[in-house]
Amino acid sequence: MEFLGRVVEFATHHPLLVAAFLAIVALMLFNETRRGGRSLSTGELTNLVNREEGVVLDIRPSKDFAAGHIVGALNIAQEKVASSLSLLEKHKAKTLIVVDSAGQQAGAVCGDLQKAGFTAARLNGGIATWRAENLPLVK
Numbered sequence: 829m830e831f832l833g834r835v836v837e838f839a840t841h842h843p844l845l846v847a848a849f850l851a852i853v854a855l856m857l858f859n860e861t862r863r864g865g866r867s868l869s870t871g872e873l874t875n876l877v878n879r880e881e882g883v884v885l886d887i888r889p890s891k892d893f894a895a896g897h898i899v900g901a902l903n904i905a906q907e908k909v910a911s912s913l914s915l916l917e918k919h920k921a922k923t924l925i926v927v928d929s930a931g932q933q934a935g936a937v938c939g940d941l942q943k944a945g946f947t948a949a950r951l952n953g954g955i956a957t958w959r960a961e962n963l964p965l966v967k
Contacts, residue, residue: 865926865938867952870961873898873925876949882923885909885916887937888955896965898927898958909937913944923947930954 839846868876876882877900884901886893893903904912906928916924924946926934934950941948951957959965 865935865942865948865950867931868925868949869952870958870963873951874963876923876925880922882925882949883919884927885924885937886927886955887933888927888929892929894967896959896967897955899964899966901927906933906937910940913941916941916946920946923949926950927958928954930956 873882873884877884884898886897886901886903887906887909888897888903889905890903893901897903902916904915924938924941926937926941926948927950928934928937931950931952931954934954938948938950953960955965
């Protein structure tokens with residue numbers, strides 16, 4: 829409780845510093861969100877794929893992919909995506925939906941795909957969210 833009291837005391841004595849800090853954090857979050865493509869829910873992913881407007885790109889290692897993945901997903905490990913863009917060219921008219929383990933690496937891959945001219949989005953929370961919602965996986 830003492831720490832919280834000190835934080836409140838600091839904030840009341842230095843409102844401009846606190847406001848500047850919050851503004852910087854907000855700008856960083858905004859920039860990171862823009863750079864990493866939009867975030868999709870499991871329902872949005874399913875709708876895009878069912879309308880044949882999206883293709884799932886699973887960037888987990890092949891061992892994890894083999895243990896369970898979204899139906900129809902392509903598997904290209906994260907470190908190989910940049911060198912495998914030619915394999916994705918046939919899907920350029922669709923949204924590439926990047927899926928990772930927990931949503932940590934997908935944003936960076938989306939940014940790289942967007943720089944290469946692809947439309948990219950990421951599954952919010954990665955395959956962990958998919959599993960948490962008891963959605964089907966294939967092996």
